[in-house]
Amino acid sequence: xxxxxxxxxxxxxxxxxxxxxxxxxxxxxxxxxxxxxxxxxxxxxxxxxxxxxxxxxxxxxxxxxxxxxxxxxxxxxxxxxxxxxxxxxxxxxxxxxxxxxxxxxxxxxxxxxxxxxxxxx
Numbered sequence: 001x002x003x004x005x006x007x008x009x010x011x012x013x014x015x016x017x018x019x020x021x022x023x024x025x026x027x028x029x030x031x032x033x034x035x036x037x038x039x040x041x042x043x044x045x046x047x048x049x050x051x052x053x054x055x056x057x058x059x060x061x062x063x064x065x066x067x068x069x070x071x072x073x074x075x076x077x078x079x080x081x082x083x084x085x086x087x088x089x090x091x092x093x094x095x096x097x098x099x100x101x102x103x104x105x106x107x108x109x110x111x112x113x114x115x116x117x118x119x120x121x
Contacts, residue, residue: 005033014116017082028054031078034085037115046106050075062106072104087114 010033016022017030031054038049039057046062048070060072076084080099083089091110094100102108 002032005029005036009033010036011116011118014082014086015118017078018086018118027078027082030082031055034082034115037085038109038112041115042109042112046070047072047074047104047109049073049109051078051081054078059112060106060109070104072106074100074102074107074109076100084113085115086118087116 010029013026013029013033016026031051035049035051035055035057039059042059042061044061045058047060048056048058050056050073052075058070076094076099080089080094084091084094084100091100091108091113095102
């Protein structure tokens with residue numbers, strides 16, 4: 001199990017990752033931290049959320065899987081994931097524009113988004 005990313009480090013990375021000149025390292029840490037937050041907010045193993053190339057997490061209560069491709073998968077790019085995680089974009093809008101690929105009956109994670117709240121300062 002990966003080491004937990006401290007909240008302060010994670011939020012600093014998220015703020016940095018949202019800037020146009022963000023480093024790959026900041027984007028990677030921000031994605032991993034926001035995925036960690038999702039897994040903490042919606043514990044379980046019924047949905048796999050993938051944000052290549054930076055990370056993936058299993059979340060959402062329900063029947064889990066142990067081998068092969070999980071039945072419920074969400075996959076998106078880092079910029080879209082961070083927009084969803086911070087509330088800058090809605091799940092419905094991201095799905096409608098084809099930026100989120102969700103398969104399976106439990107693959108709608110909109111009930112747990114956004115997972116991060118950025119203060120205005």
